Amino acid sequence: MITLLDRIAEVFILGLKSLLRxxxxxxxxxLGMIFGVGSxxxxxxxxxxxxxxxxxxxxxxxxxxxxxxxxxxxxxxxxSDNVDWMNRYGITFQDADYIESTFxxxxxxxxxxxxxxxxxxxxxxxxxxxxxxxxxxLDMFRxxxxxxxxxxxxxxxxxxxxxxxxxxxxxxxxSIEDPIxxxxxxxxxxxxxxxxxxxxxxxxxxxxxxxxxxxxxEIYIPYETxxxxxxxxxxxxxxxxxxxxxxxxxxIVVRAASSDLVFSTSQMIASMLEHFHDRRDFEIxxxxxxxxQSEETQKVFNIVMVLIASISLVVGGIGIANIMLxxxxxxxxxxxxxxxxxxxxxxxxxxxxxxxxxxxxxxxxLGLLFGLIAIWGIVEYTDWKAMIEPxxxxxxxxxxxxxGMIFGIFPARRAARMDPITALRYE
Amino acid sequence: xxTPIVDLEGIEKSYGAGLKVLSGVDFELEAGEFxxxxxxxxxxxxxxxxxxxxxxxxxxxxxxxEGHDVSTLDDNRLSRIRNSRIGFVFQSFxxxxxxxxxxxxxxxxxxxxxxxxxxxQRSLELxxxxxxxxxVTHYPNQLSxxxxxxxxIARSLVNDPALLLADEPTGNLDSRSGHEVLELxxxxxxxxxxxxxxxxxxxxxxxxxxxxxxxxxxxxxDRRRGQADAGPDEGTSAEMEVS
Numbered sequence: 001m002i003t004l005l006d007r008i009a010e011v012f013i014l015g016l017k018s019l020l021r022x023x024x025x026x027x028x029x030x031l032g033m034i035f036g037v038g039s040x041x042x043x044x045x046x047x048x049x050x051x052x053x054x055x056x057x058x059x060x061x062x063x064x065x066x067x068x069x070x071x072x073x074x075x076x077x078x079x080s081d082n083v084d085w086m087n088r089y090g091i092t093f094q095d096a097d098y099i100e101s102t103f104x105x106x107x108x109x110x111x112x113x114x115x116x117x118x119x120x121x122x123x124x125x126x127x128x129x130x131x132x133x134x135x136x137x138l139d140m141f142r143x144x145x146x147x148x149x150x151x152x153x154x155x156x157x158x159x160x161x162x163x164x165x166x167x168x169x170x171x172x173x174x175s176i177e178d179p180i181x182x183x184x185x186x187x188x189x190x191x192x193x194x195x196x197x198x199x200x201x202x203x204x205x206x207x208x209x210x211x212x213x214x215x216x217x218e219i220y221i222p223y224e225t226x227x228x229x230x231x232x233x234x235x236x237x238x239x240x241x242x243x244x245x246x247x248x249x250x251x252i253v254v255r256a257a258s259s260d261l262v263f264s265t266s267q268m269i270a271s272m273l274e275h276f277h278d279r280r281d282f283e284i285x286x287x288x289x290x291x292x293q294s295e296e297t298q299k300v301f302n303i304v305m306v307l308i309a310s311i312s313l314v315v316g317g318i319g320i321a322n323i324m325l326x327x328x329x330x331x332x333x334x335x336x337x338x339x340x341x342x343x344x345x346x347x348x349x350x351x352x353x354x355x356x357x358x359x360x361x362x363x364x365x366l367g368l369l370f371g372l373i374a375i376w377g378i379v380e381y382t383d384w385k386a387m388i389e390p391x392x393x394x395x396x397x398x399x400x401x402x403x404g405m406i407f408g409i410f411p412a413r414r415a416a417r418m419d420p421i422t423a424l425r426y427e
Numbered sequence: 428x429x430t431p432i433v434d435l436e437g438i439e440k441s442y443g444a445g446l447k448v449l450s451g452v453d454f455e456l457e458a459g460e461f462x463x464x465x466x467x468x469x470x471x472x473x474x475x476x477x478x479x480x481x482x483x484x485x486x487x488x489x490x491x492x493e494g495h496d497v498s499t500l501d502d503n504r505l506s507r508i509r510n511s512r513i514g515f516v517f518q519s520f521x522x523x524x525x526x527x528x529x530x531x532x533x534x535x536x537x538x539x540x541x542x543x544x545x546x547x548q549r550s551l552e553l554x555x556x557x558x559x560x561x562x563v564t565h566y567p568n569q570l571s572x573x574x575x576x577x578x579x580i581a582r583s584l585v586n587d588p589a590l591l592l593a594d595e596p597t598g599n600l601d602s603r604s605g606h607e608v609l610e611l612x613x614x615x616x617x618x619x620x621x622x623x624x625x626x627x628x629x630x631x632x633x634x635x636x637x638x639x640x641x642x643x644x645x646x647x648x649d650r651r652r653g654q655a656d657a658g659p660d661e662g663t664s665a666e667m668e669v670s
Binding site: 006007010017018021333334336337338339340341342343344345346347420421424 | 477480482483502503506507509510511515517521522523525534535537538539540543582586
């Protein structure tokens, strides 16, 4: 006796042989499958790429972090042009202290003083965002120093004029000196470079979240130094007027005790700030919230893609069913012969169903290749990210197998139901 | 008493309301007999062969094959009987063109769930018996008509059937290969096979040990060589036109 598996394998090989006999026709039959499976694979991979991208963003910003930025209120009524005018807005020291001391869900709060200054070194000047940060800040945003060292408590306590820069800044300074120990003049004050950050600049989403000017370089200095040297006032000179603004804290980074507490904490901070501030002079960025939002968009995108892919799979399946019906009419005689020689209805059903599945599966494999090429094209010509995972092989086989089964059952049943005598007489 | 291979009792077959193709056929076939069936077109030969071959079921009557009533079996059972107890040889050979000679022979064995190796071995033996060992990997369209029919005969024997049914096996052949095929049938008869063969050719029929003549859905005459007319309807002469 032979096992069922042997029989399946044998009939499958028979199906493949009949595929090869009619190459062009088989290929045309498979086109729908190829596009269908290809688009599913491309969709999955782009989706996975997007998910990975979002996840890595969140990790960069910190899943438990809440970033509060001071922003100039947009609806500020400008006083008459020729009057010196002091604009006071943003997060206050009091706000930060209040959050730190009264919110039980906050595990850490870091203060940031951000100023924009020109940085000079041997006659080369560049715009820079100078961030006065606490020592833990670098850790919180996973900034690693490639050469040199990070800030320590002594730097902070002594308000040392030291700074950490990115490599790009050093390169733009066109200095051939060893950057470690080099002196930069920031807003007129000499600072010694003690470390160079490993990674290139932040990506734009991050710069946006951290309120860093996109064109400026970031320079990190100790928070205490920044407060002592640059203070909280910003002067903006305009023709005929002088604008002074005071922002006590440009940014605070709040870390919630756990990721479950992020939303409640951010809501508490928001309502507290709304209570104490009579203008909307702050903005709260919650990385987790960003994740949620992009997941929502992703979901819509996925649904649309699944729809498109299913339509092409259905079209492909109909194409296969159509060709199988024609094949069965063409092979009526063969069906009659097989029935006369002892094939039962289920044998005929099984044979044609297997043939359909064979077409679909071969189409699915080609579709997988097509999908991989499509992914390559997408990655090459757009800035989308894509990820290829090994289980795509299983998915494309599964999809094509099911399409073959679903659309093969009707033609196969028709073949199985043929009357053997009529079929034998068919010419 | 030995059980006959075939025992038909009052077999009737009608299509729809009016068309009665067989009207009460009684027929018995002992093991090892070689019977020719003759008769005009529309006399019911083909329908009788279809019923004998379990491709069709009688509307009324009883068909005992090797002592078992097969007239009421379902489609699956009939398929199994066709597969293992009956061998078919057709006028138009009915080989599957997409399969090689060897693969064609393996088809009934496949449905009999015989393992691949045994299938091949048995098929090769039978191809050797019909003198086509050189042709195993050829396709039917690469063979002559006579060779095709010999392949078909070999195929009809692979499952060692109790009954061999041949429908005009020489009808599509030239006289020489027709002769070869007939010789093969006679050889099979001598080796003990039970054969029913439909033919239009009176010369062929006259050489057979037993000839049944059909007319309008019933058996007109049933003669054994060297025996008196045993037909049920003795009024009609045996000069019935057969073309």
